[in-house]
Amino acid sequence: MPPNLIYSENAGSMKIGRRLLWAGLILAGIAAAALLFFVFANAKQPGNSPSNLISINSIQTLTAIANFSSLPTATAVLIATDSIIIISNTETAFPAITATVSPFPTLTLTAPTSNIQETNTAPVSPSHTASTTSIQTPLPHSLEVPIGRGQLFIIHKVVNGENLSTLAETYNTSLEAIMAVNYQLNVPIKIDAVIIIPLQKKDTQGLSIFEPYQVTATQITAETLANELDTDSLLFKYVNDLKDGDLLHRGDWILVPR
DSSP, rough: OOOGSSSOOHHHHHHHHHHHHHHHHHOOOHHHHHHHHHHHHHSTTTTOGGGEEOOOOOOHHHHHHHHHHTTOOOOOOOOETTTHHHHHOOOOOOOOOOOOOOOOOOOOOOOOOOHHHHHHHHHHHHHHHHHHHHHHSSOOTTTTBBSSSSEEEEEOOOOOOHHHHHHHHTTOHHHHHHHBBBTTOOOSTTTOOEEEEEETOOOOOOOOOOOEOOOOSEEEEHHHHHTTTTSOHHHHHTTTOOOOEEEEEOOOOEEOOO
């Protein structure tokens, strides 16, 4: 028989093997397509957004960081699909952390008490008392201090620029009243002249004549000085506002009736 008409067993088995190979490849392709379709279908679901797809290495890294920093771990549902892990959004909120801030320590400065008392008490009190006494309580029978009973007088020492008219205006009196009470007054008046000025007296009615005098004795009674100056003792004590037995001292200014 011709060779092409002769049956060969090997040729038939070769054709069957090729058919099985192609069939297997087709089935494998269908399985791969189905697997890819399943993966993409899960990825497109509302709960599985691309931001929830985290690789295995990323989750291991996040877990290591959470353990290192002692932060509370989130509750997650892991769904394994090949090499991709899908984590749902069901996370547990971190607990609120309340920080307690300690206030800064308060520093109290205490100054030594003994040093302050010794420094302030001794020098201040005497000087304050002395100045207050000299201003509030001027010595009687001094220049510019009113003296007398009823009608008051001032013994004044003339300074530069003053005259009888300016003095009368200053002390609310008159030129005639000043001239009426001064014994042997020299006009015009000169600087350092000591004169007597009646306060708030415009007319000359009831005015007596006086002479200013400064006591030179260390200590003397009013009666004794009146006798020495040859003047009436009662009038002398009245115009100088003195009582029986009052003492006068060196430097006092008084009015001597003439």
